[in-house]
Amino acid sequence: MNRIDLRGSRRDPRGLLPRAQLDVAQAVEKIRPVVEAVRDHGYAAIREATERFDGVRLERLRVPAEAITAAEKTLDPDVRAALLVAIERARKVHADQRRTDVTTQVVPGGTVTERWVPVSRVGLYVPGGLAALASTVVMNVVPAQEAGVPSLVVASPPQPSNGGLPDPTILGACALLGITEVYGVGGAQAIAMLGYGSRGRDAADTPGDGFEHCAPVDVITGPGNIWVTAAKRLLQGTVGIDAEAGPTEIAILADDSASPVHVAADLISQAEHDPLAASVLVTDSPALADAVDAQLVVQVAATKHESRVRESLAGKQSGIVLVDDLEQGLAVVDDYAAEHLEIQTRGARELAMRVRNAGAIFVGAYSPVSLGDYAAGSNHVLPTAGCARHSSGLSVQSFLRGIHVIEYDEAALRASAPHVVALANAEDLPGHGQAVTARFSGDVS
Structure with missing residues (x-):
């Protein structure tokens, strides 16, 4: 991995830290014609884009109810059990995020009530590219359900290997959560469909009665590739969005008490997502850095997605950052504002409670990011690319609006x-x- 030595430096580390470079503005211009075509022509444009980008010719948009039911019945028993645990734990955490209406008496005879009202309809995007993320169904759906959103729709890319339907495990997760409105559409065309609906302005291009169309939503959430991110940026204002999610990232703040085996494994766990994924170690221990490098040689060679992992770890978005001490290390990770931040140090919890900028913080040797990805109860839809300085991960609050009611x-x-x-x-x-x-x-x- 690349090394950045900040020992003895007083420079602002923000511009020195590794970060994936994505030109979302350029991507917006590339996908603008796709989004505008869906806005104007609805299903015809969705079908054309899906055939061009995914190699699937859609004869329908909505996944038949029987396909969702069948997917749940054919879930691997261990996967089914794991999904049910993930749902239960996520529901427990997100139920505690519910807000209650509050009335404040400002003056005698004058009150302001803040009501918390869920949006009416939400579009939840679930990726299906390099990895079909069934766990993301849980992370999107549970907080929306706990917020009380009455209408939920899932969109996920069609898979040629599954007869043009989304990944069967994704469909099975939808069934376990009671989601019946699912569309086999991915990429920018899926975001456009959720934002504008599938009827299009030109009704002549769009099937009429009897065709199961997708109605527009109020909010779109969920991660995706750069084309999904660009489409969300283009649609922002027409609909609400959770965030512009970039490639996943992990930062680990560690001292010489950390296990190099654990640290290397955790860096690899994020690198296997995507060649652009960022894996960053911040440490005051050159010996740990050397030991982690040695462990990476061993563990990368044995991992399933070796090529993808090597590209990610060798990329300019990944690296080992050497610091003078943990105080400097804490400042560095705050400047980096990682999507996922692990702290593997002595007194890890104390340091964790001082962190101001992170999507989620994983404390100690037995709280790896992969636990949060699936079964910690926390949400794994988190801000990337430094956006944790100003944004939060997906939660019940993402689907609520505060409305003031004034009565004097x-x-x-x-x-x-x-x-x-x-x-x-x-x-x-x-x-x-x-x-x-x-x-x-x-x-x-």
Whole structure:
């Protein structure tokens, strides 16, 4: 792995740290015609893009109910059991995120109530490229269900090996969660379909009665490749999105107490996602860095996706960062703002509670990122590319909107009138003040 030596440096590390470089703006322009075609022509454009990019000619969009039921029945028993554990634990964690309405008495006779209202319809994207991520069904669906979203739809790429349907394990996970509206569409065309619906502006291009169309959603969540990310950026404003997810990343802050075997295995676990995945070790121990390098030689040679892992670990987005001490290391990982941050040090929990910027933090030798990917109960849809400085992972809150309900009686408004009038006049908006005083004098002149 590349090495970056920050020992003795007082420079801002943000521009020195490894990071995958993706030009989302350029990708937006490449997929804009696809998204606009789906907006205008609906199913015809979705079918054309799916045949061009996925090699599947769609005869329908919606996955038949019997295919979802069959997929659940054919789940491997161990996989089924693991999915049920993941669902149970995720539901336990996300149920505690529910918000309750709060009414504040601001003045006698004047209240503001904050209501938490779920969006009406959500589109949940589940990748099916290099890896078909059935666990992402759980991570998307559970918080939306716990938020009370009444209409949930899943979109996932069609698989030529599965008769043009999404991956069967993904369908089985949908069945376990009670999701019946699933579409075998992937990539930018899937995001466009969720945002605009599948009917299109030109009804002549789109099947009519009897065809099971996808209605537009209010919010789109879920990770994907750069084309999915670009489409989400293009659709933002038409719909809400969770985040622009880039390639996955792990940062590990470790000292000489860490096991090089564990550290190397965890770096590999993220590298196997994608050649652009980022694996970063931050340590104050050159001896640990050397031992991890030695372990990588052994473990990479034995891993299933060796070529993909080697490309990721050797890429400029990955590397070992040497620091003077853990205090500098803590500053470095805060600047990096990793999607996944592991802390394998003495006093790991104390350090973890001082971290300000991370999508999720995994504390100690027995809390690897892969636990969070599947069965910790936490959510694995997390901000990447430094966005953890300002964004959170997917949660119940992602699907709720806060609505203020204001209720003042006559006496409370009368007492507030001078303040409203003073501020309205200061902003040269006298009509605002008159909208209050009219209620007492009847004079709007």
